[in-house]
Amino acid sequence: MSEFRSGYCAIVGRPNAGKSTLLNRLVGLKLAIATHKPQTTRDRILGVLTTDDAQVVLVDTPGLHKADGGINRHMVKTAEQALSSADVVLWMMEIDTDDARTPSKGQHHIYNSIIASEKPWIVALNKVDKLPDRSRILPWLKLWQETFNPPILIPLSAQDGDNVDELLAEVCKLLPVGPMLFDADTVTDRTERFLSAEIIREKAILETQDELPYSIAVTIDTFNEEERFNPDDPVVAIQATVHVERDGQKRIVVGTRGKVIKKIGSRSRRDLRHLLGCRVYLELFVRVTKKWTHVDHQLREFGYDQ
Ligand SMILES: Nc1nc2c(ncn2[C@@H]2O[C@H](COP(=O)(O)OP(=O)(O)OP(=O)(O)O)[C@@H](O)[C@H]2O)c(=O)[nH]1
Ligand SMILES: [Mg+2]
Structure with a gap:
């Protein structure tokens, strides 16, 4: 029998590549919120996947982008730290057009960070389902192979699940031999309170337009579980x-x-019911917290404390 392997796999990449969608797909649960808006994820979120042979601790990270301070700085620092403390780096990029697009400056920047980290790495070319015909993937593969020469390059669809198991198998092979890092039944390090706030933030992003999503934060004021175990x-x-x-x-x-x-x-109530496994009373308030995205003490209060 092969030896048990365990370790951290950081999922990094540009905003909107599909990192959170992949985390959810691999763990089989909706842990991380995912929307069409770039820069949805703001914090590191762990998803723990335990099989007979391995335990992979997947680390979803905020998209790497040019940060001008405040909340953006927190996001980029969070992603960089996850990269530097990972055992394996999974770099996700998205196929966004029919024709292979030359990697951007931002992608070269990510490449340099990965090489500097000296970690084993894999590139996932996500959203292959968007291509009208699968042979269109070939120019993308060629371009990425020629530009970055990744040791492993896997086309997949995080949304449909195509090739996701193959990716997981490659990640497991690169993990170090070692014991479990979390109990076998652990799925995340995040509390229900945190996940609940994220669900509400996701729905607020989906129901509003333009730049508004970047200005939204959600705090949980009370989380009352008194009646949670009432059998009736x-x-x-x-x-x-x-x-x-x-x-x-x-x-x-x-x-x-x-x-x-x-x-x-x-x-929100619909998703919260699913997350918490019972009926949910939800009361929402809306408050103006002036320029919270740039005020240090406010960022800390909202939990963005990198
Ligand atoms: N067609 C298609 N869409 C996808 C796929 N994976 C993700 N998406 C969509 O792409 C958008 C972004 O997905 P996310 O998972 O939020 O991307 P992310 O990389 O976590 O984005 P940030 O958190 O903003 O960095 C969402 O609308 C997803 O539904 C895929 O395989 N195919
Ligand atoms: Mg995300």
Whole structure:
């Protein structure tokens, strides 16, 4: 029998590549929120996957982008730290057009960080399902092979699950031999409180447009589990605040006659019920917390403390 392997695999890449979607797909649970908006993930999120032969601790990270300070700085630092403490680096990029696109400056920057880290690495070319015909993948593979010469290059679809098992097998081979790092039944290091706030943030992003998503933060004010184990009617009661930076943004999140915030609430409730496994009372408040994305103490208060 082969020896048990375990370790951390950081999933890094440009914003919107599909990192969080892949984490969820591999773990088989929705741990990380994923939206069409770049820069959705703001924190490191672990997803633990235990098989008979290995335990992979997947580390979802914020997209690597040019950071101008504040929340962006926190995001990039978080991703860089995950990369430097990983055993294996999985670099995800997305196929966004039919024709192979020359890797950008941002991609070269990521390549340099990976090489500097001296870790084993794999490149995943995500979103192959977007190609009208699978043979269109060949120019992408050729271009990426010629530009970066990665030791392993795998085309896949995190959304459909195509080739995802093959990727996982390659990651496991690169992990060091070692014992489990987490209990076999652990799936994440994040609390239900954190995951609940993220679900609400996801719905707020999906229900609003343009630049607003970048200004949204969600805090959980109360998380009452008193009735959670009541066999007749288990329920968790949550009060949460959606923070925005300006009055105009508050008006958008609330919507005419509260239409938007109500929609955010009902969509959140559905996912929260799934996460918590019981009925959920959810009360949402919207508050203007001026320029929170750039104010240090506010960032810390919201948990963005890198
Ligand atoms: N067609 C297609 N879409 C995908 C695939 N994987 C992810 N997406 C979509 O791409 C968008 C971004 O996905 P995320 O998983 O949030 O990407 P991310 O890399 O985590 O993004 P950030 O957290 O912003 O860095 C979402 O709308 C996903 O549904 C895929 O395999 N195929
Ligand atoms: Mg993400």
